[in-house]
Amino acid sequence: MTLSVLAFTEAAYAAKPVGSDKGASTEQTGGGNGKGIYAAARITYSGSVAPNGGTGNVMSTNVNWTPPPCWYAPYLGAKDFKKKMSADIERQMSAPGMGGHAGAALSELKRHYEDDYGWTDTPGYKDYNVDKDGEGMFWAAVENPNELDLLKRNSCNALPFWVDNGEPPPPQYEQAITPQILAALAHQHMQLPDTEVSLAPEQTTKVNLPTWAWLDKAVFDEVQATAALNVPGFNLQATTTARPVSLTLEPGTDDAVTHPASGECTIDNDGSIGEPYARGKADRTPPCGITYLRSSGDGTYNLQATITWDISWTGTGGAGGNLPDGTFGNGQAVTVQEIQSVNR
The missing domain is CATH 2.60.40 (Immunoglobulin-like)
Structure with a gap:
C-alpha cells in the first residue's frame, strides 16, 4: 500500500525561511502563525549566519559531507494534529475519482490515527491520542529548504508519530532532530568573514x-x-x-x-x-x-x-x-x- 496519495494542503512538512538581516536570527518553520494548529517546530539561526535563511559561504573540505536534507521534529499536540490531519484526510477522500488503491490507502491511514490500526511497523493511535494531549507531541518530517535535490529533501517520508514529553523518539527514526543535526545546519548557514589579505x-x-x-x-x-x-x-x-x-x-x-x-x-x-x-x-x-x-x-x-x-x-x-x-x-x-x- 502506498502513502504517496496523502498530500497535505499546508506546508506542514517543509521548512519555510523567514527573512532577516545578516547576523540576526532567522527562522525556518512548518508554516502557520505559530499560535494554534500550525505551531510547528521552529529552528532559529543566530550569530554569523547568511541573511534570509540562505546557505552560508563555508566550503567543506570533505567532499562527501552534506548537511541533513530533512529531519523529524515536534509538530503538533494531539488535539491540533487531529484537527489538521482529519480535515486533510476527509478532503482527499471526498475528492472526485478518489477510489481504488488510493481510496483504500486513505481509509487505512484514517484507521491508523482513529482506530489504533498499526501501519507496517508503526503502532496505531486511538482517536489521534487526544487523551494524551499535553503529554507529548506528534513529530513530522521537515524538509531542508536549502537542499536542491528533491529526492533527498523528501527522504524523510515516515508518517507523523507520537513522542511523549521527556522521551527520545523511537530508534527507527534515525533522522529525528538532535543537537548534532542542529550543528550541521548551523554549519550550512554559517557566514565566514570576507577577509582580504x-x-x-x-x-x-x-x-x-x-x-x-x-x-x-x-x-x-x-x-x-x-x-x-x-x-x-x-x-x-x-x-x-x-x-x-x-x-x-x-x-x-x-x-x-x-x-x-x-x-x-x-x-x-x-x-x-x-x-x-x-x-x-x-x-x-x-x-x-x-x-x-x-x-x-x-x-x-x-x-x-x-x-x-x-x-x-x-x-x-x-x-x-x-x-x-x-x-x-x-x-x-x-x-x-x-x-x-x-x-x-
Whole structure:
C-alpha cells in the first residue's frame, strides 16, 4: 500500500525561511502563525549566519559531507494534529475519482490515527491520542529548504508519530532532530568573514621581487553560528565554532613560487598569519608570500587567498564534536611588471 496519495494542503512538512538581516536570527518553520494548529517546530539561526535563511559561504573540505536534507521534529499536540490531519484526510477522500488503491490507502491511514490500526511497523493511535494531549507531541518530517535535490529533501517520508514529553523518539527514526543535526545546519548557514589579505607591494609588484602576504589577528577571529529548536517541553541548541588555522595562496599562474613551497601559511603563536613587510626586508624571503617569475603583461594575475577554518560544535546536554574543516577564499588582482633598468 502506498502513502504517496496523502498530500497535505499546508506546508506542514517543509521548512519555510523567514527573512532577516545578516547576523540576526532567522527562522525556518512548518508554516502557520505559530499560535494554534500550525505551531510547528521552529529552528532559529543566530550569530554569523547568511541573511534570509540562505546557505552560508563555508566550503567543506570533505567532499562527501552534506548537511541533513530533512529531519523529524515536534509538530503538533494531539488535539491540533487531529484537527489538521482529519480535515486533510476527509478532503482527499471526498475528492472526485478518489477510489481504488488510493481510496483504500486513505481509509487505512484514517484507521491508523482513529482506530489504533498499526501501519507496517508503526503502532496505531486511538482517536489521534487526544487523551494524551499535553503529554507529548506528534513529530513530522521537515524538509531542508536549502537542499536542491528533491529526492533527498523528501527522504524523510515516515508518517507523523507520537513522542511523549521527556522521551527520545523511537530508534527507527534515525533522522529525528538532535543537537548534532542542529550543528550541521548551523554549519550550512554559517557566514565566514570576507577577509582580504594584506600584500606588500600592494596590487602591483615586480618580477622576481618577493611579495609579502599576511593577516593580522585583529582582522579575523573565531566565528560562531547557533541553531536552536524551541517548542513547549522540548528545547535543543547547538553552536558551531570556526577557528582560522591556515592561509593558502594560489598565485593565479604557474610562473610563480610560493613561500612556503606548499603555499600554506600556518597560524602563528600570536594568532596572526604571515609577517607584515617592513623596510629593510626587501632581500629576505617572506614566511608567507609569492615571488612571481613572469610579468602579467597588460592584465593581472588572480591571486586566490583561502583561509582554512577548524570547525567544532557544542550542544544541549554536553554534546559536541568536530565537523569537517571549512574554507572560504577571495580573489585579488595582482599586476606584475618587469623591472626596468637603464644601461649607460
